[in-house]
Each structure stands twice: as structure tokens, then as C-alpha cells.
Amino acid sequence: MNFEVPVAVTEIAAIIGAALEGNSSLMATGINEIHKVRAGDISFVDFEKYYDKALNSAATIIIINKKVACPEGKALLVTDDPFSAYVSLVKRYRPFEPAAKPISDSAVIGEGTVVQPNVFIGNHVRIGNNCIIHPNVTIYDHCVIGNNVIIHAGTVIGADAFYFKKRKERAVMYDKLESCGRVLIEDDVEIGAGCTIDKGVSGDTIIGQGTKLDNMIHIGHGTVIGRNCLFAAQVGIGGKALIEDNVILWGQVGVSKDLVIGKDAIVYAQSGVPASLEGGKTYFGSPAEESRAKMKEINWIKRIPEMWEKLTNK
Amino acid sequence: MNFEVPVAVTEIAAIIGAALEGNSSLMATGINEIHKVRAGDISFVDFEKYYDKALNSAATIIIINKKVACPEGKALLVTDDPFSAYVSLVKRYRPFEPAAKPISDSAVIGEGTVVQPNVFIGNHVRIGNNCIIHPNVTIYDHCVIGNNVIIHAGTVIGADAFYFKKRKERAVMYDKLESCGRVLIEDDVEIGAGCTIDKGVSGDTIIGQGTKLDNMIHIGHGTVIGRNCLFAAQVGIGGKALIEDNVILWGQVGVSKDLVIGKDAIVYAQSGVPASLEGGKTYFGSPAEESRAKMKEINWIKRIPEMWEKLTNK
Amino acid sequence: MNFEVPVAVTEIAAIIGAALEGNSSLMATGINEIHKVRAGDISFVDFEKYYDKALNSAATIIIINKKVACPEGKALLVTDDPFSAYVSLVKRYRPFEPAAKPISDSAVIGEGTVVQPNVFIGNHVRIGNNCIIHPNVTIYDHCVIGNNVIIHAGTVIGADAFYFKKRKERAVMYDKLESCGRVLIEDDVEIGAGCTIDKGVSGDTIIGQGTKLDNMIHIGHGTVIGRNCLFAAQVGIGGKALIEDNVILWGQVGVSKDLVIGKDAIVYAQSGVPASLEGGKTYFGSPAEESRAKMKEINWIKRIPEMWEKLTNK
Numbered sequence: 001m002n003f004e005v006p007v008a009v010t011e012i013a014a015i016i017g018a019a020l021e022g023n024s025s026l027m028a029t030g031i032n033e034i035h036k037v038r039a040g041d042i043s044f045v046d047f048e049k050y051y052d053k054a055l056n057s058a059a060t061i062i063i064i065n066k067k068v069a070c071p072e073g074k075a076l077l078v079t080d081d082p083f084s085a086y087v088s089l090v091k092r093y094r095p096f097e098p099a100a101k102p103i104s105d106s107a108v109i110g111e112g113t114v115v116q117p118n119v120f121i122g123n124h125v126r127i128g129n130n131c132i133i134h135p136n137v138t139i140y141d142h143c144v145i146g147n148n149v150i151i152h153a154g155t156v157i158g159a160d161a162f163y164f165k166k167r168k169e170r171a172v173m174y175d176k177l178e179s180c181g182r183v184l185i186e187d188d189v190e191i192g193a194g195c196t197i198d199k200g201v202s203g204d205t206i207i208g209q210g211t212k213l214d215n216m217i218h219i220g221h222g223t224v225i226g227r228n229c230l231f232a233a234q235v236g237i238g239g240k241a242l243i244e245d246n247v248i249l250w251g252q253v254g255v256s257k258d259l260v261i262g263k264d265a266i267v268y269a270q271s272g273v274p275a276s277l278e279g280g281k282t283y284f285g286s287p288a289e290e291s292r293a294k295m296k297e298i299n300w301i302k303r304i305p306e307m308w309e310k311l312t313n314k
Numbered sequence: 315m316n317f318e319v320p321v322a323v324t325e326i327a328a329i330i331g332a333a334l335e336g337n338s339s340l341m342a343t344g345i346n347e348i349h350k351v352r353a354g355d356i357s358f359v360d361f362e363k364y365y366d367k368a369l370n371s372a373a374t375i376i377i378i379n380k381k382v383a384c385p386e387g388k389a390l391l392v393t394d395d396p397f398s399a400y401v402s403l404v405k406r407y408r409p410f411e412p413a414a415k416p417i418s419d420s421a422v423i424g425e426g427t428v429v430q431p432n433v434f435i436g437n438h439v440r441i442g443n444n445c446i447i448h449p450n451v452t453i454y455d456h457c458v459i460g461n462n463v464i465i466h467a468g469t470v471i472g473a474d475a476f477y478f479k480k481r482k483e484r485a486v487m488y489d490k491l492e493s494c495g496r497v498l499i500e501d502d503v504e505i506g507a508g509c510t511i512d513k514g515v516s517g518d519t520i521i522g523q524g525t526k527l528d529n530m531i532h533i534g535h536g537t538v539i540g541r542n543c544l545f546a547a548q549v550g551i552g553g554k555a556l557i558e559d560n561v562i563l564w565g566q567v568g569v570s571k572d573l574v575i576g577k578d579a580i581v582y583a584q585s586g587v588p589a590s591l592e593g594g595k596t597y598f599g600s601p602a603e604e605s606r607a608k609m610k611e612i613n614w615i616k617r618i619p620e621m622w623e624k625l626t627n628k
Numbered sequence: 629m630n631f632e633v634p635v636a637v638t639e640i641a642a643i644i645g646a647a648l649e650g651n652s653s654l655m656a657t658g659i660n661e662i663h664k665v666r667a668g669d670i671s672f673v674d675f676e677k678y679y680d681k682a683l684n685s686a687a688t689i690i691i692i693n694k695k696v697a698c699p700e701g702k703a704l705l706v707t708d709d710p711f712s713a714y715v716s717l718v719k720r721y722r723p724f725e726p727a728a729k730p731i732s733d734s735a736v737i738g739e740g741t742v743v744q745p746n747v748f749i750g751n752h753v754r755i756g757n758n759c760i761i762h763p764n765v766t767i768y769d770h771c772v773i774g775n776n777v778i779i780h781a782g783t784v785i786g787a788d789a790f791y792f793k794k795r796k797e798r799a800v801m802y803d804k805l806e807s808c809g810r811v812l813i814e815d816d817v818e819i820g821a822g823c824t825i826d827k828g829v830s831g832d833t834i835i836g837q838g839t840k841l842d843n844m845i846h847i848g849h850g851t852v853i854g855r856n857c858l859f860a861a862q863v864g865i866g867g868k869a870l871i872e873d874n875v876i877l878w879g880q881v882g883v884s885k886d887l888v889i890g891k892d893a894i895v896y897a898q899s900g901v902p903a904s905l906e907g908g909k910t911y912f913g914s915p916a917e918e919s920r921a922k923m924k925e926i927n928w929i930k931r932i933p934e935m936w937e938k939l940t941n942k
Contacts, residue, residue: 136468140762155782156764164840171855187486192473193512210486212488215470236844246487252550286914287926301614308621432746449748529787529826547864548882619928622931
């Protein structure tokens with residue numbers, strides 16, 4: 001997420017009550033979780049084992065829970081609870097804006113686009129030309145939808161990331177990482193009824209051009225889907241996955257977070273994908289394996305009684 | 315889908331720019347995909363291997379991509395791209411009609427039926443007597459609902475079929491087969507919250523009398539479900555399946571397209587049904603097998619370590 | 629469900645046309661299915677094998693289909709069809725009240741709570757302070773929501789229990805058990821988009837404090853979920869399950885009805901839980917087993933071809 005105008009690091013330090021180390025003349029241009037940072041960004045780290053990754057990332061300003069050597073040209077903001085400090089910045093610079101009406105005046109809707117009754121379109125949403133948004137669809141604030149997009153009834157675009165920090169010492173154990181990302185839906189996408197596509201924590205969830213989703217598909221926060229993919233009904237994909245072009249997922253496939261499914265891969269129905277899959281191949285099973293090997297395995301299992309007999313009749 | 319009034323085949327030929335072969339005095343009475351054709355229908359075929367099937371089908375008028383011998387009493391419409399020609403006819407004779415209001419004036423709603431707030435009821439919808447349509451339900455144009463039907467909140471009846479033609483040569487790879495079918499829900503059906511029941515491509519998706527669906531169930535285009543079936547939550551069924559009377563599907567079962575599940579079959583939770591199942595039996599597993607055999611198999615797997623020991627200790 | 633004011637057992641007998649046996653001066657204070665009864669309740673039993681359980685339950689008034697000895701201090705209401713008698717009482721004392729408007733005048737909404745557009749809030753609903761109810765959410769009558777609760781778009785709280793009685797002799801085979809329970813959502817809960825949480829048949833479905841649900845999660849009637857649980861997308865849980873504190877269910881897990889998952893249990897993605905699980909352990913598979921044992925089993929299966937070779941090469 002980028003700020004509308006850059007903010008002085010001294011101002012950020014004052015807002016979150018942090019000690020400022022390093023370059024105190026820096027201007028912050030945005031805020032991002034560590035996986036998505038660019039130069040000018042504020043990010044945070046609260047585990048020592050991730051300090052190096054954070055300090056060496058593209059982030060210019062790092063909220064951290066211990067005073068360490070500040071890398072050249074960067075600034076550190078030292079505070080006891082970097083997570084809460086980060087969340088407070090998200091809430092300040094991308095506050096939740098309750099809707100005054102079902103279709104926000106700040107939304108921009110292109111020519112030839114049909115918005116059916118009972119649709120909600122949030123603040124700062126942009127929708128391109130010649131789209132159809134069917135009834136009872138919800139589009140949260142800041143989402144961006146291209147041209148020739150069809151979204152079927154009841155689908156939800158841009159709900160919050162499911163992302164919590166565990167606080168073992170507290171009675172209410174999970175602290176929410178407020179999300180400030182968006183959903184971007186490219187041209188020529190069709191999304192079925194009853195789908196949910198979450199916004200990124202700080203970056204964008206993307207559905208690539210020409211991709212078609214059937215009904216009741218869940219896409220987690222920050223996941224990026226390529227062009228011309230085809231997902232059948234009830235597929236679920238976790239957060240920050242990368243699904244390359246032309247991937248086909250059949251019904252009820254589940255895909256874990258933080259992985260890559262390579263171009264042209266096909267995954268058969270009800271498979272579970274716990275880790276990255278190479279492109280150009282066909283997979284089956286939970287956990288998913290190459291489908292031919294899996295089919296052989298299924299046949300081998302059928303031969304266990306025969307083996308038992310061989311073994312005991314000798 | 316039937317036309318409101320029959321259309322001369324010569325007019326159809328002119329609309330799609332096709333060469334007319336055979337009987338030029340025919341009147342077309344409707345338009346259907348090849349799986350659903352009746353006498354008087356227009357259909358299409360674009361692969362040589364399906365030519366015979368199409369030419370010998372009940373369809374009276376066939377859009378085809380090569381000049382072949384025209385069967386007696388029929389007409390051929392020869393054009394380079396029968397798929398696009400067919401889609402253009404669907405769009406012309408069953409155009410998408412944007413809604414002027416949440417409940418269309420052309421909808422007919424029976425006596426004693428309660429429609430709760432925030433419901434969308436499209437054009438030409440018919441709903442019988444003594445139904446309850448709960449909030450935020452969407453019923454697309456042309457769907458037909460019987461008497462004593464309960465539809466719970468957020469359910470979507472009649473979204474488009476998930477049906478695309480692959481165009482390898484194009485950057486945007488999938489061409490949509492516009493659907494002109496309907497959903498028919500018979501008397502005494504109850505449908506849970508958050509379900510999606512797609513319309514048929516050209517015929518009807520049918521939910522038979524007395525059938526009860528739990529929440530978040532997906533029913534694909536053109537699927538026909540018999541009487542008194544019971545489906546638990548999160549079941550998904552692909553397109554053009556036939557589920558006979560009294561079938562029970564437990565939670566999260568997935569059923570592939572184009573198959574038959576016979577009368578009185580029971581399928582246990584999370585099973586995957588890739589092919590037709592005989593009626594009167596109980597199934598489990600993904601892929602599903604008779605449950606007793608599957609349970610035995612699960613037990614055999616547990617004995618592999620024992621077999622290994624037997625094998626290596628000799 | 630409790631009555632607003634107690635009702636004389638003689639009045640109940642007259643309403644359902646039952647013969648009254650035992651203490652005719654009793655006052656009924658509520659109506660409950662047998663699993664949830666408290667002193668003062670009316671309940672019903674219609675199978676001889678459950679007579680003892682019903683007669684010895686906390687219920688004070690039992691609708692029964694045969695004259696038997698009435699326990700001291702109780703009353704029996706003898707009628708041919710106790711199920712239908714019970715349902716008629718539910719319909720009389722908790723009738724379906726069609727909504728006059730999207731947000732009922734009888735609903736109580738706390739300070740600082742934001743209700744976004746297109747939300748439905750039914751009769752007698754109570755919502756606490758500082759909640760966010762996102763667009764197109766449906767909250768059925770009588771549900772109760774605590775403080776600091778977030779409910780994402782399209783979610784349905786309080787739809788009817790999926791609970792039917794089979795009537796083999798009838799053409800329309802399933803009789804609905806009308807539900808009169810509620811959903812209680814405790815403080816600090818977050819519920820994702822497109823979830824469905826059914827009301828209890830007569831008691832409450834409960835989501836415990838601090839629990840977080842991702843998108844498209846189904847929770848069946850009367851299920852009780854503890855504190856600080858974390859469920860990933862597309863999880864489904866049947867009716868009357870008890871999920872204790874801190875349980876983590878990963879994506880697409882299915883949990884059967886009438887079971888207990890113990891405190892701190894973790895169940896990996898796509899697992900199926902057919903029976904109770906001890907707390908503090910990690911599970912995987914369908915049916916679910918301890919994950920380490922399941923992983924070993926998966927490895928053993930891979931060795932079947934090696935065993936076959938050993939067996940046949942000797």
C-alpha cells in the first residue's frame with residue numbers, strides 16, 4: 001500500500017512512539033509486509049531470526065523490537081511491539097471507511113457496465129467497461145476490476161486477509177493483522193457465484209486476464225493467478241500462492257499457501273496441494289502426486305491381499 | 315430453449331451468415347446443445363468426429379463447419395465457426411436483460427409465498443405458493459420454482475453454466491458458451507444457505523420433488539436430481555449429472571459431470587465420484603468404491619508393516 | 629427454547645390433541661429436543677428404544693406415542709405422532725415472522741457497531757458494541773452477537789438446522805424438524821466471507837470468544853466451538869459437535885456430527901473427522917489419524933512395489 005503523499009519518518013516515529021535510529025530525514029512512501037516491500041516502504045520485524053531478512057530487504061524503514069546496527073541509508077523504529085505499531089499505521093493510513101450507500105460515490109464504473117440490484121461497491125473501487133456485476137455481489141473498498149469482467153451473484157471481492165498473530169499470554173489469543181491490500185481482476189475474467197477473493201495483506205491479490213472461475217471458489221490474500229486459468233467449483237487456494245498461466249484445477253482441489261503451481265499444470269478433482277508443483281504435468285491425490293504414479297499406487301494397494309496370500313501360503 | 319414463435323431457417327442463415335443446405339422451408343422452434351436436442355431445434359457441431367452424432371440427432375437444423383450430405387428433411391447451416399454462430403443466436407433470442415429493480419415486474423409469485431428483504435428475483439421468474447425465500451437470495455431470469463419451497467439466505471439459483479471453448483490460437487483463450495437454460499425446482503424442496511445451482515446450457519437443471527439440500531452445495535449446469543434426495547453441506551456436483559431418487563450424499567462429496575448415480579445409493583462424506591455408480595449401494599473414498607471393500611482396503615494398508623516384517627524376517 | 633411465559637401442560641395437551649398422563653398441574657417453561665432438555669421442558673420421543681432415555685431425562689413433559697408408566701412428578705402427552713406434535717408446538721411458540729424491513733425494529737444494535745449496506749438483521753437479534761457487519765450478511769431472527777465481532781460479506785448466521793424425519797410411507801419423504809434455537813457469537817470473534825452458521829434445533833450454536841473463521845466455513849446446528857479456535861477456509865462441521873478451545877482446523881477439513889475434538893488439537897488440510905479426537909495431538913487423513921502415523925502409512929504404501937519384487941524374486 002502506498003501513501004497518497006510521502007510521510008516523514010520522524011512523524012511515523014512520533015505516531016507509534018518509537019525510538020528513531022539511522023537516517024532521520026527519510027520520507028516513507030508506503031507500508032508493506034516484508035514479502036512485498038519496495039524502496040520507500042515501512043515494514044516490521046519482531047523475531048530475531050528474521051532480522052537479517054528485514055534489514056536487507058528493499059524496505060527503507062523497519063519497525064523492530066531491538067536496537068541493532070542500522071543499515072546505511074535506512075531508518076529503524078525501535079519499539080516493544082512492532083506488530084501493533086504496524087497495525088496502527090495501517091489503521092491510520094488506510095482506515096476502514098463505513099459506507100454511506102450501497103454504491104460509493106467515490107467508485108468509478110466504466111461505460112457499458114451493468115450493475116444489477118443489491119450489489120455493494122465500496123469506496124475508491126474502479127470497474128472497467130462492459131462488465132456485468134450480478135446481484136448481491138460485494139466489492140470491498142479499493143478493489144480494481146478490468147474490462148469485460150463477469151462476476152456472478154453472491155461473490156465477495158476484497159474481504160480481509162485471514163492473518164493473525166498468536167499472543168500466548170493473552171486470553172483473547174489472536175491479534176488481527178489489518179490488511180491494506182487490494183484485489184485486482186484483469187480483463188476478460190469470469191468469476192462464478194458465491195466465490196470469495198480476499199485482498200492482500202499489503203499488496204494485491206491478482207486474477208490474471210482471461211481466467212475463469214466456477215462457483216464457490218476461495219482465493220486467499222495476496223495470491224497471484226496467471227492468465228487463462230480454469231478452476232472448477234469449490235476450489236480453495238491459500239494466501240500468497242502463485243498459480244501460473246493456463247493452470248487447470250478441477251473441483252474441490254485445495255492448494256496450500258506460499259507455493260507455486262507451474263504453467264500448464266493440471267490438478268484433478270479433490271486433490272490437495274501442500275507444496276509447489278512443476279508446470280506441464282498432471283497431478284492427483286491428497287497430498288498430490290503425478291497422476292500416473294498415483295494411479296499406479298492405487299492399483300498396487302488393491303494387490304495387498306494377493307501379496308498377503310503369496311506370503312502366507314508359501 | 316424454445317423460441318417464443320418459430321423462426322424461418324432462411325432467417326437464421328441470414329443472421330449468422332451461413333450457407334443453407336437441404337430443406338430451406340423449415341421453421342426452427344428452439345435452440346439446444348446437442349445433448350438436449352428435440353425436433354425443430356437448431357444445434358451445432360464443429361468437430362468431424364461428432365458429425366454423425368449431430369446429423370443423426372433429433373435436431374432439425376445443424377450449424378456445421380463443412381459442407382456434408384444433408385439428411386432428409388433437415389437443413390445444414392455451413393459456416394466457419396459454428397460455436398460462435400450458435401452463441402450469437404443464444405444472445406439474440408435470449409439476450410441478457412439488465413434488471414430495472416430487485417424484483418422484476420415480469421416475475422410471478424404465488425399466494426402465501428414470503429419473499430424476505432434483499433432478495434433478487436429476475437425477469438420471467440415463476441415462484442409457486444407457500445414458499446419462503448430468505449434474505450439475499452438471487453434468482454436469475456427464467457427460473458421456475460414450485461410450491462412449498464424454502465430457499466435459505468445467500469443462495470444463488472440460475473447463474474451461468476461454467477462452459478468454455480478453448481481457442482489455442484488466441485491470447486484470451488476461453489470463449490464462453492452462453493447459456494439459455496433454466497433451473498426448475500419442484501415442490502417441497504428445501505435448499506440451504508449459500509448454495510449455487512447453475513442453469514442449464516440450453517436445457518434445465520432440475521431439483522426433484524421433496525429433495526433437501528444442506529448449505530453451500532454446488533449443482534452444475536443441466537444436472538437432474540430426483541425426488542427425496544438428501545445432500546449434506548458442501549457437496550459439489552458437476553454438469554449434466556443424473557442423480558436418481560432417494561440418493562444420499564454426505565458432506566463434501568464431489569461428483570463429476572456426465573454420470574449417473576442410481577436410486578437409493580449412499581455416498582459417505584468427502585468421497586469423490588468420478589464415474590457412474592449403481593443404485594442401492596453404499597460408497598466411500600476418492601475415487602469412490604463400495605464402502606465395505608474400501609474399509610477392508612483401509613485395514614489391509616495398516617498391515618503393510620506386518621507384511622514387511624514377515625517378508626524380511628524369514 | 630424457553631417460552632416467554634410458562635404454559636399449562638393441560639393447554640399443551642389440548643393444542644396437540646394428546647391424552648395427558650401423570651401430573652396435570654405442571655407448567656411447561658420451554659421446548660427442547662432430547663439432547664438439550666432442562667427441567668420444565670417439553671420434549672418428545674417416538675421410538676421405543678429411546679423411551680428410557682427420554683423418561684429419565686431432565687424433561688418434565690414428554691410427548692410419546694404409547695401409554696407407559698409416568699415417572700413421578702412428570703407428565704406424558706400420548707399421541708400417535710409425537711414428531712408432528714412437537715413441530716406444531718415449535719411453530720406455535722416460535723413462529724416464522726416475515727420481515728417488514730431489512731433491519732428489524734426489534735433488533736438491538738450496540739454502540740460503535742457499523743452495519744454496512746444490504747445487510748439483513750432479523751427480529752429480536754441482538755448485536756453488541758464495536759462490531760462490523762459487512763455487506764450482504766444475513767442474520768436470522770433471535771441470533772445474539774457479542775462485542776468486537778467482525779462478520780464478512782455474504783455470511784449467513786442462523787439458517788435452519790438441516791434435520792429431517794424420514795417417512796417411508798409418504799411420497800414426499802422428509803418431514804422437517806422446525807428449529808427454534810439460536811446462534812450465539814461471543815466477543816472478539818471474526819467470521820470470514822460466505823460462511824453459514826446454522827441455528828440449533830432447540831438450543832444454541834455457539835462460537836466461542838476470540839475464535840477466528842476464514843471464508844466459506846459451514847457450522848452445523850447446535851455445534852459448540854470453544855475459545856481461540858482457528859479454522860481455515862472451506863471447513864465444514866456437522867451438527868452438535870463440540871470443538872474445544874484452541875483447536876486449529878486447516879482448509880477443507882470436514883468434521884462429522886455428534887463428536888468432540890479435544891483442546892489444542894490440530895487437523896491438517898482436507899482431513900475427514902468421523903469420530904471424536906483427543907486433544908493436544910495433530911491429525912491427518914480421511915478418515916483422520918494421528919498425523920505422524922498417517923505419514924508413515926503413506927510411506928509404507930510407496931514400498932508396496934519393492935515388497936512385490938522381494939516376494940516374487942525369491
